[in-house]
Amino acid sequence: MTGKARIAVVVAILMIGVAACGNDSSSPNDASKPPPKITELLVAGASDLRPAFEEIGARFTKVTGTHVTFSFGSSGQLAQQVTNGAPFDVFASASVDHVDQVLASGHGDPKTKTTYAFGRITIWTSDDTENPPKRVSDLRDARFSTIAIANPGHAPYGVAAGQALKTADVYDAVEDRLVYGENVSDALRLATSGNADVAIVALSLSLATPDGQYTLIPAKDHEPLEQALVVLATASNRKAASQEFVAEISSPAGRRIMSRYGFRLPGDKEPTGTSGISGGGV
């Protein structure tokens, strides 16, 4: 192949790449065209929701034919993305504050702000940890040299973990041993990969993660993890589909899934039990 021909081939390959990009002009929030049916919803969800929402999303798709795409992260990070113009249809936060933050920035319909669940936190350790911590104060023990929590700067579950450590009066003792995950599932990953000895994470994730054990932290030891959501979609058909998804969360089937992952929904009784085998929700 001559030099010129080689360059021509490279250019041709690049052109194909550009051509493949050409069919991407459709905007998810385009209100000018009125397609009768939404085929895909985009939901921003706090990381603690991943296992439960993936099940609810799959069920929703089966029932309505609408596919649900999730983007998971810490509530603070997702709120920031919404404020910056991310095209989500629903924002399901792990706190009320971040929903208020989004509403204050002019995104979302205040009438759709709803508390959909209350979360709990647990102390998670891997299967092979002998004498796992039974209460938060046990973390004072020097064998737990690295303790993972979600970044309290933008993750509600990290804030709750910090409050629980302060309630047990061990925060100052363990402060130097804390490592921050980007979000609550990142904090758990630090422990499942063996890089942290223990993680204070959402009950929902403890129930979804095999090869571990957990102790439930009493709800009174931290501010309630009141999880609120808001619908962001503005086009009427997208908004309707979003509200259908929101209704799915508190439908009887949705409730069953949420409670299997340890969430208490408004109207539910406080669950009992204090510890368990990790992965029990799977």
Added chain:
Amino acid sequence: VNWSTPFWLSVRVSLTATLIAAVVGIGGAYLLAKGRFWGRGLLEAMASLPIVMPPTVLGYYLLVVLGTNSVIGRTWESIFGSPIVFTVTGAVIAASIAALPFVLRTGRAALESVDPQLEQAARAAGLPERRVAWKVTLPLARRGLLAGVALGFARALGEFGATVMVAGNIPGRTQTMPIAVYDATQAGNDERAARLALVLMGIAVAVLLVVNRFSRAAP
């Protein structure tokens, strides 16, 4: 073929970014190698910034400059109906800027290594400057230019920090392969992370083989 998988999304984003970086980068490299103008050093330094700047800093500035509250962001949205940020366009812009300095710097070195006597000979034969560039300088520098483009492609494909800030982590829309590795790791899906990482590693090795081939002494 499902075009919205992380693999194809990455292919589309990085090829588009490479094309943009190649056009701007080779043009800029020519200007820097042959031109003598005020502010040339500053221009090269600015264009090279993405190599030394943390990707998060690039992401921060892109959000400031292209975000929905910025002049550019608003203008774009009023014309095209959707924002730049959190779309594939945002991902392409981030990847293009990240790739640009690799094309530019490698390309400049390649253009400067062309024997000026050959260019002089072409001029003496009566070729205008533009024809000298097309017929002599660029063809002689093609190996170095292609090495730069290949490096730029690799950088565009691997772009993570700025992309995740500007385009987010939206499956099917902006979740490119490096972001999918991160997402799979966070989800505890190690098998998926390993598979995606292996593909990225394979492409990286292939690109380096290409670069080495092109970087060998000019023919």
